[in-house]
Amino acid sequence: MKRLIGLLLLVLLASCQYFDNKKVYSEDLLQEELQTIDWNAVDEYPSFSSCDGVSGQDARRNCFQNTLLNHVNTYLAEQDLLAYDDVSDTISMKLSIDKMGALSILNLKVKESTSASIPKLDSLLRQSIVELPKVYPAIKRGQQVRTEFVLPIIIQID
Known part of the structure; x- marks a missing residue:
C-alpha cells in the first residue's frame, strides 16, 4: 500500500x-x-488590369512580362528609329516597381555599338516606360511591396 x-x-x-x-x-x-519568410519571392506578382482575369502565379507573371514587353516593343516600333549600322542586341532593362505601383528604370545594359548606332535608344526606352498603363504592385503577405526585375529587350534592325 x-x-x-x-x-x-x-x-x-x-x-x-x-x-x-x-x-x-x-x-x-x-x-x-x-x-x-522567403524574402526573394512574392505571393502575387505586379500586374496590369489586363491580367486580372488570369489565374495562377506563373500565368500572372507571364501576363505581366508579356504586357510590358509588348508595350515597349509597340512603342519602339512606332518610333522612327534611324540606325547607322545593322543592330542585333539584347538590352537588359532593370526595373523597379514601388509599393504604390510607380515603375522606374534602375539600369540599362546596352552595347556601346548599339548606343552609337541608335543614339536616342536610351531616351526612347525611358519614355516607353512612362507611357505604360497603371501598374499594380506585388503583394507579399497581404502587403504591397517593392520589387525589382530584369526585362530583356531584343533589338533587331537590318
Missing part, C-alpha cells in the same frame, strides 16, 4: 512539469517568423 501511494505521489510530482506554462516572448516569435 505504501508503494502504491509512493508511486502515485511520484507520478503526480513528475506530471506537474506538464502543467508549467512557458513564457513566450513576442520578440522570439517575431524572429522565428522572420526566418521562415
Whole structure:
C-alpha cells in the first residue's frame, strides 16, 4: 500500500512539469517568423488590369512580362528609329516597381555599338516606360511591396 501511494505521489510530482506554462516572448516569435519568410519571392506578382482575369502565379507573371514587353516593343516600333549600322542586341532593362505601383528604370545594359548606332535608344526606352498603363504592385503577405526585375529587350534592325 505504501508503494502504491509512493508511486502515485511520484507520478503526480513528475506530471506537474506538464502543467508549467512557458513564457513566450513576442520578440522570439517575431524572429522565428522572420526566418521562415522567403524574402526573394512574392505571393502575387505586379500586374496590369489586363491580367486580372488570369489565374495562377506563373500565368500572372507571364501576363505581366508579356504586357510590358509588348508595350515597349509597340512603342519602339512606332518610333522612327534611324540606325547607322545593322543592330542585333539584347538590352537588359532593370526595373523597379514601388509599393504604390510607380515603375522606374534602375539600369540599362546596352552595347556601346548599339548606343552609337541608335543614339536616342536610351531616351526612347525611358519614355516607353512612362507611357505604360497603371501598374499594380506585388503583394507579399497581404502587403504591397517593392520589387525589382530584369526585362530583356531584343533589338533587331537590318
